[in-house]
Amino acid sequence: MRLPEGIFNTSYAKDTAIIRTRWQWFLFVLLLILLFTLPPLFGNRHQLQLANIIGISIIAVLGLNVLTGCAGQISLGQAAFTAVGGYTAAAFAVKLDLPFWLAIPAAAIVAGLVGLIFALPAARIKGFYLAMSTLAAHFIILWVVKIIPDITDGINGMRVPPPELGGFSFDTPQRLYFLIIPIVIIMAFLARNFVRTKVGRAMIAVRDNDLAAEVMGVNTFKYKVLAFTICSAYAGVAGALLAYNHKFVHPDSYPLMDAIWYLGMLIVGGMGSVSGAILGTIFIRVLNDLTATELVPFISDTWPSMSAEVAASMGPLTFGLILMLFLIFEPRGIIHRWELFKASYRLWPFAHAPGGR
Amino acid sequence: MNTNGTKIIAKDLVLNFGGVTALNNVSFELREGEILAIIGPNGAGKTCVLNCINGFYRPQNGKIIFEGYDLTKMKPHKVAKLGLARTFQNIELYTGLSTLDNLMAARHNLIKYNFLTAGLYFGWAHRQEMEHRRIVEDIIDFLEMAPIRYKPVGSLPYGQRKRVELGRALALEPKVLLLDEPMAGMNVEEKEDMARFILDTFELKNIPIIIIEHDMGLVMDIADRIIVLDFGQKIAEGTPEEIKTNPEVIRAYLGTE
Numbered sequence: 001m002r003l004p005e006g007i008f009n010t011s012y013a014k015d016t017a018i019i020r021t022r023w024q025w026f027l028f029v030l031l032l033i034l035l036f037t038l039p040p041l042f043g044n045r046h047q048l049q050l051a052n053i054i055g056i057s058i059i060a061v062l063g064l065n066v067l068t069g070c071a072g073q074i075s076l077g078q079a080a081f082t083a084v085g086g087y088t089a090a091a092f093a094v095k096l097d098l099p100f101w102l103a104i105p106a107a108a109i110v111a112g113l114v115g116l117i118f119a120l121p122a123a124r125i126k127g128f129y130l131a132m133s134t135l136a137a138h139f140i141i142l143w144v145v146k147i148i149p150d151i152t153d154g155i156n157g158m159r160v161p162p163p164e165l166g167g168f169s170f171d172t173p174q175r176l177y178f179l180i181i182p183i184v185i186i187m188a189f190l191a192r193n194f195v196r197t198k199v200g201r202a203m204i205a206v207r208d209n210d211l212a213a214e215v216m217g218v219n220t221f222k223y224k225v226l227a228f229t230i231c232s233a234y235a236g237v238a239g240a241l242l243a244y245n246h247k248f249v250h251p252d253s254y255p256l257m258d259a260i261w262y263l264g265m266l267i268v269g270g271m272g273s274v275s276g277a278i279l280g281t282i283f284i285r286v287l288n289d290l291t292a293t294e295l296v297p298f299i300s301d302t303w304p305s306m307s308a309e310v311a312a313s314m315g316p317l318t319f320g321l322i323l324m325l326f327l328i329f330e331p332r333g334i335i336h337r338w339e340l341f342k343a344s345y346r347l348w349p350f351a352h353a354p355g356g357r
Numbered sequence: 358m359n360t361n362g363t364k365i366i367a368k369d370l371v372l373n374f375g376g377v378t379a380l381n382n383v384s385f386e387l388r389e390g391e392i393l394a395i396i397g398p399n400g401a402g403k404t405c406v407l408n409c410i411n412g413f414y415r416p417q418n419g420k421i422i423f424e425g426y427d428l429t430k431m432k433p434h435k436v437a438k439l440g441l442a443r444t445f446q447n448i449e450l451y452t453g454l455s456t457l458d459n460l461m462a463a464r465h466n467l468i469k470y471n472f473l474t475a476g477l478y479f480g481w482a483h484r485q486e487m488e489h490r491r492i493v494e495d496i497i498d499f500l501e502m503a504p505i506r507y508k509p510v511g512s513l514p515y516g517q518r519k520r521v522e523l524g525r526a527l528a529l530e531p532k533v534l535l536l537d538e539p540m541a542g543m544n545v546e547e548k549e550d551m552a553r554f555i556l557d558t559f560e561l562k563n564i565p566i567i568i569i570e571h572d573m574g575l576v577m578d579i580a581d582r583i584i585v586l587d588f589g590q591k592i593a594e595g596t597p598e599e600i601k602t603n604p605e606v607i608r609a610y611l612g613t614e
Contacts, residue, residue: 012490193478201462212449217437217466
């Protein structure tokens with residue numbers, strides 16, 4: 001909470017603002033400009049595809065951050081809720097011929113409602129049992145997808161037309177980038193606001209001490225259900241974008257492993273922090289991409305006798321290793337390291353702040 | 358229902374855990390503008406009384422009436438909404454939040470916006486946040502917590518955590534304050550600070566207080582009335598002077614010859 005030297009908050013509004021100084025505003029605007037110019041102008045197809053996947057994953061992880069990071073409820077069902085979003089968007093686009101700007105909110109609402117239904121029993125249990133019941137949610141949802149072919153085309157999957165806006169078709173990775181990034185920014189803004197207001201405080205209260213939260217007037221059941229609903233709605237948006245990105249939806253496009261990856265990204269980034277969720281997602285996705293494009297060819301060049309399967313398993317292997325290292329050395333994630341660095345940088349050359357602030 | 362200046366009426370409370378009787382026909386009342394102390398040896402059922410008022414425990418028999426509502430049939434968060442705030446014997450704070458946010462979290466039901474306006478933040482939610490922040494800052498000033506405002510309470514020493522807990526209870530704008538051993542495990546200086554805060558709160562905001570405390574000297578000093586519990590039974594009730602000389606109380610604390 002320490003500000004750069006010489007900068008003081010003069011109002012409560014300033015104290016709670018996300019961007020406090022003129023320099024930070026400048027950096028923020030610069031970041032936005034770079035975000036919208038650099039990748040689409042200079043990125044190749046592969047990099048843009050990676051950027052799109054990162055954006056989509058960020059949305060799913062931001063949702064998980066509300067549920068797991070803030071409300072402290074573990075969920076292994078995030079992949080299934082992205083499936084709900086993906087199929088909702090696909091069904092709206094294909095069967096009802098609706099535009100994407102209706103299909104995406106619809107995906108959020110439907111996924112949110114499905115999440116709410118699963119939350120009603122899940123909010124009554126904790127820890128290990130909750131993990132198991134969300135795991136069950138994953139299999140139930142994907143099973144339901146397969147038995148309602150009228151809506152989902154069952155195991156055949158469904159082709160999804162590219163989203164269009166006034167004749168402009170988001171059909172290449174470059175064009176999709178301009179659809180995904182603004183949505184990521186909106187979702188991150190909403191997530192940040194949930195965390196810093198009454199909603200986030202109530203959820204963190206439930207996470208840190210549900211007994212005290214209840215006595216201090218927080219309806220713990222309601223807030224657990226709300227956290228599940230918001231989390232699933234985020235997954236719904238991510239799923240819809242994933243459907244547009246793959247141009248195809250299939251029950252196998254939403255494997256259980258995705259849910260674990262999302263959870264891993266959140267842990268690596270730092271639970272409970274929006275910036276952490278974003279950083280963790282970028283870190284893991286880029287790392288995974290580097291593994292596939294650099295490490296795997298290196299291994300197969302150096303040891304040609306190594307089978308292709310070994311090379312292919314390098315992705316999950318590095319992910320598992322990184323996750324383990326983070327859990328041992330920095331369970332509070334990248335963002336905590338960053339806070340520590342910031343604090344020490346601002347204090348330098350002193351070790352402690354005067355008055356212990 | 359504030360008949361005769363009574364704030365809370367508890368009548369014939371019976372609370373059993375299996376074969377163990379935690380409370381046996383305990384009746385008492387909390388009057389307007391008084392500090393009521395509950396004392397008794399360990400395991401006498403003092404905290405059980407607070408847990409019944411809070412809606413944590415559901416007594417098998419009896420009623421607790423507050424402003425016309427029967428608290429024994431309400432959920433804890435509804436009881437809090439009516440304006441009953443408490444502190445805990447073993448400090449139950451939101452360890453990950455700062456002192457400031459712990460207090461803000463207590464204003465949960467007083468802050469009026471839903472999760473949709475919270476998501477948009479600017480406008481309505483922002484105005485509300487600022488308004489309640491001002492009130493919370495007053496409490497922080499009052500309890501002299503300004504230096505620890507931004508510190509996560511998990512990192513605070515014991516005495517300060519107790520103080521944050523009192524602050525959190527005050528932030529709820531309670532009509533009745535329930536304090537469960539607010540001075541347990543403190544040194545004399547910290548105890549005096551806490552006693553000062555409790556008395557200041559009592560005088561400034563004029564809210565009746567139920568306090569459970571083991572430090573007899575302190576209880577005799579600050580309480581207007583005392584009830585004594587022993588093995589779930591109420592064995593005495595009266596002013597500090599009456600309690601000091603009550604033979605039943607002496608027997609419960611010191612045993613008989």
